[in-house]
Amino acid sequence: MLKILRESLLNAPIVHRGKYHYFIHPISDGVPRLEPELLQEVTDHILGMVSRDFDKIIAIEAMGIPLATAISMKTGVPFCIIRKRPYGLEGEIKLSQETGYSKGELYINDISEGDRVLIVDDVISTGGTLVALMSALKGVGATVTDTIVVIERGDGVSRLKEMGIDVKTLVRIDVTEKGVSIEDIHE
Ligand SMILES: O=P(O)(O)OC[C@H]1O[C@H](OP(=O)(O)OP(=O)(O)O)[C@H](O)[C@@H]1O
Numbered sequence: 001m002l003k004i005l006r007e008s009l010l011n012a013p014i015v016h017r018g019k020y021h022y023f024i025h026p027i028s029d030g031v032p033r034l035e036p037e038l039l040q041e042v043t044d045h046i047l048g049m050v051s052r053d054f055d056k057i058i059a060i061e062a063m064g065i066p067l068a069t070a071i072s073m074k075t076g077v078p079f080c081i082i083r084k085r086p087y088g089l090e091g092e093i094k095l096s097q098e099t100g101y102s103k104g105e106l107y108i109n110d111i112s113e114g115d116r117v118l119i120v121d122d123v124i125s126t127g128g129t130l131v132a133l134m135s136a137l138k139g140v141g142a143t144v145t146d147t148i149v150v151i152e153r154g155d156g157v158s159r160l161k162e163m164g165i166d167v168k169t170l171v172r173i174d175v176t177e178k179g180v181s182i183e184d185i186h187e
């Protein structure tokens with residue numbers, strides 16, 4: 001169904017970051033407010049799409065966090081946040097994140113060999129974030145049971161598919177200066 005997700009995306013405002021048409025949405029920005037019914041709808045749908053054999057949930061700061069929190073509460077599985085600042089803990093892994101409009105560093109803590117992790121995020125655009133994350137997790141020896149992203153735009157999903165990385169998404173959108181259109185939505 002994803003009725004609320006569909007409606008809210010079609011009404012999402014657009015701002016221009018350079019040439020990049022950036023849509024603003026509660027799931028991807030926490031702006032406008034994120035109504036619990038939307039979070040419920042999206043996380044219930046995610047749980048219907050993934051296998052349950054994960055023992056950690058991984059969220060990328062910032063907007064992966066509400067999704068991971070809701071999934072953690074529903075499943076009782078803990079979640080780790082990949083942060084944008086270092087902690088300097090033993091074993092901390094640093095990786096660089098490049099998206100369609102920003103560059104930065106990401107830091108992984110408390111993921112170790114043998115962990116079975118569910119990766120959840122709000123948006124995939126170029127796929128740059130997930131490409132970096134996947135190689136870092138492989139390096140640690142963690143197993144990714146599913147990678148699920150709510151909103152897909154751009155060629156990131158097909159780029160990762162070519163690399164043998166399967167990313168599941170709930171909705172594929174197109175963004176122009178006129179606004180958001182829905183290309184495909186998971187039923
Ligand atoms: O597919 P990509 O081109 O890598 O873009 C996707 C990334 O962009 C956003 O992160 P960002 O850090 O920009 O925003 P956030 O802190 O609001 O999550 C989003 O949360 C994804 O992590």
Ligand SMILES: Nc1nc2[nH]cnc2c(=O)[nH]1
Binds near residue numbers: 021022024025028
């Ligand atoms: N909210 C939001 N997050 C993004 N992450 C990558 N592209 C976008 C975008 O257009 N909007």
